[in-house]
Amino acid sequence: MDLSSINPLVLIASLMVASTPILLAAIGELVVEKSGVLNLGVEGMMIVGAICGFAVAVESGSPALGFIGAALGGAALSMLFGILTQYFLSNQVATGLALTLFGLGLSALIGQGYIGIKPPATGDVNFGPLADLPVLGTILFRHDLMVYISLGLIAGVWAFLKYSRAGLILRAVGESHDAAHALGYNVRTVRLMAIGFGGACAGLGGAYLSLIRVPQWTEGMTAGAGWIALAIVVFASWRPWRVLVGAYLFGGVTVLQLNLQAAGLDVPVQYLSMSPYIITILVLVIISSNRGRASLAAPAALGRVFHASS
Amino acid sequence: MIRLEKRPQPSQFWTAFTPVLAVMLTMVAGGILFAILGKDPFVAIKTIFWDPILGDFAFYYRSQLLVKGAPLILIAIGLSLGFRAGIWNIGAEGQYIIGAICGAAVGLAFYPMEARWLIFPLMILAGALGGFLWAMIPAILKTRFNTNEILVSLLLVYVAEQILASMALGPLRNPEGSGFPGSRNLRQYEAASNQELIANSGVHWGVIAAFIAVILAYVLLNRHMLGFQIRLTGQSPRAARFAGVRPNLLVVFCLGASGALAGLAGMFEVAGPAGQISIDFNVGYGFTAIIVAFLGRLHPVGILLAGLLMALTYIGGEAAQATLGLPAAAIQAFQGMLLFFLLAVDVLSNYRVRIGTTEAA
């Protein structure tokens, strides 16, 4: 084994890339959960976003259009969930699972003609001389635009929830839909908007996989990334900046195990491949075991069906 | 404007009829989907739902119905217990894989001994135990650390898949397989094979087990205190505590039972229809069983019917793939759609739809 082949700077830079899909999906799901809705369909929305983005990018030749298509695709799928849970009052857990199962099938169907094709390349942002800075240049200034957009989204969601009135209303709806309804807020509309935002973010995350990280289309390529995003929201105790920490932690493990595989560590590849999932589970255990007041961060109305009876 | 009004009591008629309505709606929507794909929707629906039972090659397909239906029913029965109690095991796919690995490993360990009376029962035990233990991971994490069982059980599927791959490539690889991945074929090892019990009927031990599971689940839910506690916990956790239910015990029971049944299904599959441990051994029964459980309204008899219906879509789907060139993914999307429609029309059993004046805000 040759560990010297692992360059820590490149490792950090590539962990940012590896984390971005999950980061995008997780920040979207955080907003959804803050509004009191548990959407377990992240995996399904991601994979549909992956193929929508891929197809649009290939057909149009523009990765940017691809990402827009992915966001729309994810949001459209999330609306299925939104209508079912908000208007048909279906169970959120079951509906989220249905969304994932349906999304996997639908994406495979759309993606039939796209297997083995290379998508148009997405360029890195040109920061000019900044990119040549020692250390920081490699880590911070040589990425594609989506990496910076995802960071911007984290900051945006944080500021939105903390400082804006709309963010306050969103949190209030997630805290007690009955009280919010009594004060005259439209619980359903707020939640539908949150679900749509979550779907768009998941779609972007999926497209990042198929257009930049991999980049090609294979069936089931999200491989649990959506579920890990859900776990990261729990890990983050519903706080935006901690989502960043969680996603980068996960990205770090992924990149490290890939590097170890490449370096020829004397362990069967499968054991390295399962490590990100096992570490996610371990982190979940640690987070959920010592919860006192911290559990207050969880929106109180999470997953409960709202039906205005009067 | 249309609005919903909560019924004072769940409607019995709609409870029974919603799955039928959902199937019909799915056929319509599926037909549209097939038409978009450029296939004649009527021919496609006929190929999927009619031909396997009553068409020219029905004699072959009918047996397949039981072969594909058995694991779905077995797994779904287990899942339904937890789903009723609000305990969400969605990692049955992983428990199914581990059950298969354990069952196969026990069988292969005895190779080439010819003591079926010993080996086959041991394999059944090992399969159930494997699935049970794999399900105990989320169960214990939930009871000890309050960790979300949905995420843990699901993430463990990916771990199980990696274990499956390493087993197929490593310890369980057929030493006489000239280096190809995959274990010995258990069907060719009499003492460990899950044979067809009646020729050309499709009935193997897994089918028998599925029927027994349906009956036991029915008795449990309707006649036994534990079943009552499961239903009570799902409907109203606080009332359940008041009634003396110990939630942790229920978590262990529900996850354990569903894990053991999924493990059994995996074991019967690997010793029978699949024949060997291979990298692509699992085909998603653990996930499809979630649809089966809901489509059967979490009721044992409903699950029996839903399992057969879902098996039909698999078989009919394969037939449509062969004859019409319908992509395999279309069937997967079709199954997902079925669950969507079911969840949507489900509202009718608890709410009445009114057309009239709207409520403010």
Next chain:
Amino acid sequence: MGDSLLTVEGLRKAYPGVVANDDVSFSVKPGEVHALLGENGAGKSTLVKMIYGLVRPDAGRMTFEGVPYEPSSPHEARGTGVAMVFQHFSLFEALNVAENVALGMENPPKQRQLSRQIREVSETYGLPLDPDRLVGDLSAGERQRVEIIRCLLQDPKLLIMDEPTSVLTPQEVEILFETLNKLRAEGTALLYISHKLEEIRALCDSATILRLGKVVGTCDPRASSARQMAEMMVGQELHTPSREMKEPGEIVLDLAALSVKSANPFGTSLKNVTLQVRAGEVLGIGGVAGNGQDELLAALSGETPAPSDAVKLNGQEIGHLGPNARRALGLLAAPEERLGHAAAPDMSLTENALLTGAIREDMVSNGFLNWGKARSFAESIIREFDVRTPGPGNAARALSGGNLQKFVIGREILQRPVALVVNQPTWGVDASAAAQIRQALLDLAAAGCAVICISQDLDELMEISDRFAALNEGRLSAPKPAKGLTVDEIGLMMGGAHDLEVAHV
């Protein structure tokens, strides 16, 4: 009617199976305190929800300051000058006071300025509040202050208050009334909903009385007696529970310095609760909501485990036992929340009979259920407690509050308890069912059972208790004989005015 602020004419609202309001008319003048009086289920809440824009009337019209008024949402109502303090608070526990206030305002100022305003207003009206505290950490009385301040910050012309005193100690009630009188003096009109007659006589200028959704009369509360108003409200002669006095027997239930941490992050932990109840005695436990009532019931029912020697039944240590083991020994309980705690809403009455009756009524053998026995037990509850329902196959949620409560209490009483603990046995129940339930509890005690009745209704407690104690922040006051207790003494046992002070007029 030229000078009236709000007029309501012929308002009607029907829900499936019930007409909540039918042809309701009344009017409120500026600076008037107008009472809406009626039993539970008389339609008071629906009526004010229509005025606040939460529910749209099917027929009828309203005017506000002479202009037609048809609020389509609470936003519009607030914009017009109508504010409301809810009975079940419209507050968010995990948000702080300032955020909660902002959510109830149309155009809230910036957080910092809002916090300053909250401090100013709260001091002016003698309702001290820290804008940065989480609402979940506040007492019931403090939470009400949040609601009131939220309304006051918008200078309402009409303030609706739905049962505001149900969460206050008598001393706090007095202070609230001073605040309301000050508002009246400033010209604010009040629509005051209550079923407590003495309060209405003390505070209100006029009253409209509702029964079964209809206006059955209006009166000047200062000129009418409580008895007259009560009879208009109930429509029949009231039955006062009766009992034979007996010497209490041996100590049955004995709590020694019971301390239990609340399972709920915003709950109240029990601290050193000590009490003894004798056979044939009713111990009434009063206190403002959220001072440990739920926790005390859970500690007695066995839902939360306690140190084994902290709870004794007939001398046997049972603190460590779970609900079913305690039931087997004869300690039974009926929690406050009927739907979802005492009963499972979607299950049939037969299944709900099994829920607590399985052990004492011998419905299980080797884990297998005897549905026949469960059904006949449910039938006997329905028969003996006059539960109005088509049959035991009906779902619990299909029953009215009063009927379900009779079922829940009857289910425990028919199991011949050695000791029975009830929490809010007549909460949200119509007067005749309430009288029936109280009589049943008294009869049970007369038959030698030890009864603990936890309630926030002081009149109820004074009516049925032999001794009285109060919960305040998880501590129980020393029980005193109920006979001869004055309102002031009771108020002090409940924690007095807490940190409230009289308005600085």
